[in-house]
Amino acid sequence: MKLAVIIPTLGRSGQVARLLGYLGSQTRLPDEVILSAPDATHVELPESLPFPVTVAFGPKGLAAQRNTAMGPALERFDIITFFDDDFVPSADYLRQVAESFAGNGDWAVVMGRVVRDGATNAGLTWEDAEAALRETEGRRYEGPEVVDHVGAYGCNMSFRSSLVGNLRFDERLVLYGWQEDIDFTSQMRSRGRVVCVTAIRGVHLGIKAGRVSGERFGYSQVANAVYLVRKGSVPASFALPLMFRNIAANLARSLRPEPYVDRRGRLKGNMLAILHVATGRIEPEYILKI
Template sequence: MNLAKLNFNLIVCTYKRAESLLRLLRSVQTQSLYPNRILIIDGSPDNNTAKMLEANQILNLEYFKVDEHDRGLTRQRNYGIKRLNIDCDIVCFLDDDVILEKDYLRKIIGTFILIPEALAVSGYISNDADWQKVEDADETDKDLFTYDGWSRVEGSRFGMRRKFGLAPDKAPGMMPDFSHGYSTAFLPPSNKIYEVEMMMGGISSYRVGIFKKLSFSEYFEGYGLYEDADFSLRLAKKGKLFVNTAASLEHHHDTAGRPDVFKYGKMVLRNGYYVWRVKYSNPSLKATLKWHATALLLTSIRFSNVLTSKSKKEAFFEAAGRLSGWFSLFINAPKPTSYQ
């Protein structure tokens, strides 16, 4: 199939990030393959995003302001899906704080043509880590993570996990039976396409047909931490998902609109537990013990950041939130609901 024959829409869900959104849209304007429609789903309580869009005319853009009932990442995504063109083949989702390289959308759409069985394709964040070819890496550095001929710094928390026998035992983008695996950020910039079962939702694209039976779970209210893992794990039960590392973009973290650090820490534990049980509804005793052991180890590491980090207050309250979230699991653990 020719690229030009595929109709694709771009959905950007945004919340109080007018400046970041404008940077993204400017990078969309330079794309070598342009969306048939761009849907901006704005949950901001103010009018700054609307004013910015009025001052900057973007081809094929349509703006939707949602009320409180439809506010929140997963609700805004479901809102956007309902407003796709009837002849739309592919829907691309982008976070409002990313910047695309000029061939990003062409390579994403091209992947669906190259791999007809692909239900979803994710892009690749190029500024997440510094990678080196294995032959150029420092072999004496024990903190290196090596995969498919490339190396990057793994991070001290993974070293600590390894000492306790809690290191991930599956490839990046795949969930171990005790969860806490390597994210797709641990896939190298090899320009290859890798099959995964978890994708970053803010750089993901899907065949529109899957939404006849699937929707984003509204369990993940507001900021929606790990909603992408939930959706992709459910989708992976129905077909194949891929990351194309040649389709690159940059992620410039914008803290606007994020929850307070205590609430964030609590979400890390509760939402992390939720998506683990989406994949493994009846985990073994060993896997259960390893999940809790890893969660507590990571919480203790975050508490230790009170001594080592410049942001001591943030480290303490996030760690306290994680601990609160862990205790809450024994009172009212979240149970995955049916979104197919």
């Protein structure tokens, strides 16, 4: 099966170059890596790599950048793997993904287990990621080998191309695209299973550079959740508890916020979105006006 890796990126050219070099050590190399960026200033390529790299330029925004690269790739590859530019996969990640799809014809989406996630703290370094991967190498995971999910975590997710059809990421979820991954992969469940294979491992560094402002992100935490429930692509039982947990966390920590999270900005964005929703205004793209 032919496999392409797509990496959307914005403002992290050095990080992308390091990730590309790291992908050269995969036990199953990608058949091609496609970088999706607004323009050439966001891309830095190492001098030599054991796989071809192409670049797709298009509109800024995670959903739009995913679509720009994915559309043309669907006809050329059997598997499309998306990595965030700050995701560090284990050396056998792509081999295990290819074997998972080859051995399970009813699987539509496969994601790996994130053994450490810097998105939940101040962020991780490459050294942290490599240490975490060494620590879990060869160690048997105590939980189930395969877990069905409502949707996949966008930092690492792979699709069977033949099942994608005309489905695309929703570009109304602009900029950082909060929950655009769940929206897309939740819809893929009508075409096959969406699973996490726990033996497939990786680390999400959670780099903070290149993210949207706290107020914009807080607005998306509410507006995007309500929009997706209204759209019917994400179950309310998933989206609404997530939304309320985020609001509660921003409210509780706004007095003594973490130095790496703009809790007050997020809470301000939450409140603005709640006001808009209460008046019937459900507009994820409003963050472009903030």
